[in-house]
Amino acid sequence: MMNKVFCTGGSIVNNWGTNLVNHWTNVLNKDSSLLPMTLNDGTQTYASYLSAEQWQQLFEKYGTHYTKSALLCIEAINCAIKNQQINWKKTAIIVATTKGDIDLYAFDKPNIHNIKTFFHHLSSQLNTHFKPIRPCTILSNACISGSQAIQLGAAYLQSGIADNVVICGVDLCTTFTLTGFNSLKALSTQPAMPFDKNRDGISLGEASSALVLCKEALPFNGLTQIQYVTGAVSNDANHISGPSRTGEGLYQAIQHVSSQSEYPIDAISLHGTATIYNDDMESVAIHRCGLQSTPCFGLKGIYGHTLGAAGILESIISLLALSNNIIPATTGYTNPGTAHPIAISSHNQKGTFKTILKCTSGFGGGNCALIFHKN
Amino acid sequence: MATAHSFSIKINSNMPTFTTINSVELNFKGEFEDIEQQLNLLYKDSNIQYPKFFKMNQLCKIGFLAVEQLLQHHTDLISKTKPSSVATIFFSQYASLSSDHFHHQSIYYNQLPSPSVFVYTLPNILNGELAIRHGWTGYNGFFDVLDDENTDLILETAFVAQPFEYCVTGWVETDMLHQKSFARIKLLKSS
Numbered sequence: 001m002m003n004k005v006f007c008t009g010g011s012i013v014n015n016w017g018t019n020l021v022n023h024w025t026n027v028l029n030k031d032s033s034l035l036p037m038t039l040n041d042g043t044q045t046y047a048s049y050l051s052a053e054q055w056q057q058l059f060e061k062y063g064t065h066y067t068k069s070a071l072l073c074i075e076a077i078n079c080a081i082k083n084q085q086i087n088w089k090k091t092a093i094i095v096a097t098t099k100g101d102i103d104l105y106a107f108d109k110p111n112i113h114n115i116k117t118f119f120h121h122l123s124s125q126l127n128t129h130f131k132p133i134r135p136c137t138i139l140s141n142a143c144i145s146g147s148q149a150i151q152l153g154a155a156y157l158q159s160g161i162a163d164n165v166v167i168c169g170v171d172l173c174t175t176f177t178l179t180g181f182n183s184l185k186a187l188s189t190q191p192a193m194p195f196d197k198n199r200d201g202i203s204l205g206e207a208s209s210a211l212v213l214c215k216e217a218l219p220f221n222g223l224t225q226i227q228y229v230t231g232a233v234s235n236d237a238n239h240i241s242g243p244s245r246t247g248e249g250l251y252q253a254i255q256h257v258s259s260q261s262e263y264p265i266d267a268i269s270l271h272g273t274a275t276i277y278n279d280d281m282e283s284v285a286i287h288r289c290g291l292q293s294t295p296c297f298g299l300k301g302i303y304g305h306t307l308g309a310a311g312i313l314e315s316i317i318s319l320l321a322l323s324n325n326i327i328p329a330t331t332g333y334t335n336p337g338t339a340h341p342i343a344i345s346s347h348n349q350k351g352t353f354k355t356i357l358k359c360t361s362g363f364g365g366g367n368c369a370l371i372f373h374k375n
Numbered sequence: 376m377a378t379a380h381s382f383s384i385k386i387n388s389n390m391p392t393f394t395t396i397n398s399v400e401l402n403f404k405g406e407f408e409d410i411e412q413q414l415n416l417l418y419k420d421s422n423i424q425y426p427k428f429f430k431m432n433q434l435c436k437i438g439f440l441a442v443e444q445l446l447q448h449h450t451d452l453i454s455k456t457k458p459s460s461v462a463t464i465f466f467s468q469y470a471s472l473s474s475d476h477f478h479h480q481s482i483y484y485n486q487l488p489s490p491s492v493f494v495y496t497l498p499n500i501l502n503g504e505l506a507i508r509h510g511w512t513g514y515n516g517f518f519d520v521l522d523d524e525n526t527d528l529i530l531e532t533a534f535v536a537q538p539f540e541y542c543v544t545g546w547v548e549t550d551m552l553h554q555k556s557f558a559r560i561k562l563l564k565s566s
Contacts, residue, residue, distance in 0.1 A: 119519035138519040155536035180493035237506035364503035
């Protein structure tokens, strides 16, 4: 019998700051952290990013020797553990990121100058700052990184490697990523509209988010006892940058976690990037799983696509949804328009929600499904 | 940089054990373009018909060719296994460095960025390429690590998280800093 794993602390850091109560209130008010943005080539899009003043505050708080992604991780981890006694001698860190500090890469400089851009530099900054039980592990599996890191973190606890695991996701809003998604013609011209019939692409989001997993049955952020039940990772084996039309990989991941969980799914936090293909794929997979009537929501009209942080950030909001018995509205969604109809929330729904499914999909064909349950 | 924190905790003894069925090591040295040519030659010599190979970045090319060799005498074994029971787990220090470099080049010179370069700036595209080639739908992970200190632990805990029957795993590297590329991979069976 596997040890039970509890979600005991969580945080989100973006341009709204770190106050999780404010984040939840903003989500329920259908506020968006997305701001208009013009790229070098004149492309108009929307993105969520920290202001120069906000960065300045972080540098002053922790020191100018840290990179931006390390600062966001440190801030998120500190906020996530603040209500809990964490013994770092018994705590491990897993970081999920797609590109880390890629904005520091200098093409015209010899490679040695670029050491700060490499993932292991982020890892060593966090090792030095927190002194965890093991060197912190960096998982880079595109947009499923955050969710997959939670699945791995739970296994750290179940294997007895640590008493606590802090999982932190981070990605910055960089020229690198913006120009890349623009070259794929994947950026929205308006704030992202997940699952809406007029959706036209993603809005990028800059954020970090941390989740504390623990063997001890402490309540999540002092609210309610919430358990991480199970998780599964799959691959579409179909295309490196396009989702499967049949939703096969996501279908398999959901089937896998459903078979391992004794709890009926009450709600779903979807990936909902607001591209035509991703949202259609999810609707197909949800239908195939028979979950088309289960209330579901997406958060990328609020936070943008926070890439490596997305699976963790959206899990934190999912845990708040369970704690508060409210499924939030999907900001940006007005008119249904996916390949199959699914029960996207257009307004905040009160009810009894005990078990939530978190879905994530990404480039490279990866999918991840997680189940959380409120006791 | 502050001094490194040292780690001394041993991995828990209740960990799964794996049998190594086969292992392959490919090593290349030289300028990026030289290695690229060597890899293309190796592909031609191996009589594989897979035109997608030429679209791949160097990390995927070397990983792809190493896995072809790894499975050469084990195709039956793998084809009899459920696609969802085969995992791919890779470790790397520089991950997608070469593609990152070329995407940065287009930004630096204000050229039109190439979507096919950008996609490969995600290191886990290697897992995706292998999934497409072999039909594997199981666990897939790409981890950035500085040395071998954490790799066994990651492999074992990934198995605890989601058991597999077979796993293709190991180090893959396109290290432009030191002008080398390599793959050191193995095929594991869980016992």
